[in-house]
Amino acid sequence: MAYYGRHYYGYFRDFGEDVWRLFDDGQVRALGSWEAVLSHCLSARSRPVLLLYELLTTEEQRRCAGTQHFLNELLSASTFRQMRDSASQQDREMARLNAPEELDPEIQE
Secondary structure, eight states: OEEETTEEEEEEEETTTTEEEEEETTEEEEEESHHHHHHHHHHTTOEEOOOOOOOOOSHHHHHHHHHHOOHHHHSOHHHHHHHHHHHHHHHHHHHHHHSOOOOOHHHHO
């Protein structure tokens, strides 16, 4: 679960199709990989608030978790830096666009 402002949404792993899904109000859509989830979180400026997990009870679930679910293996350090730098650049651009404009001193009088 994550939020931005007063808007909440969730990301869930669909093990049947091996894809991450975004649940956003009445809309559900496939995001794809874990990198796509992280990219969406960064671009949406979302804040994580809740993490749920499932107890792995079968050997297949354990095998899958051991090879596909560790975050360190799903996102390389260079990809994380690239996403972080992109988000920082977007933040700077938004701050520039939202900065108050300076008025000409002659007009202010």
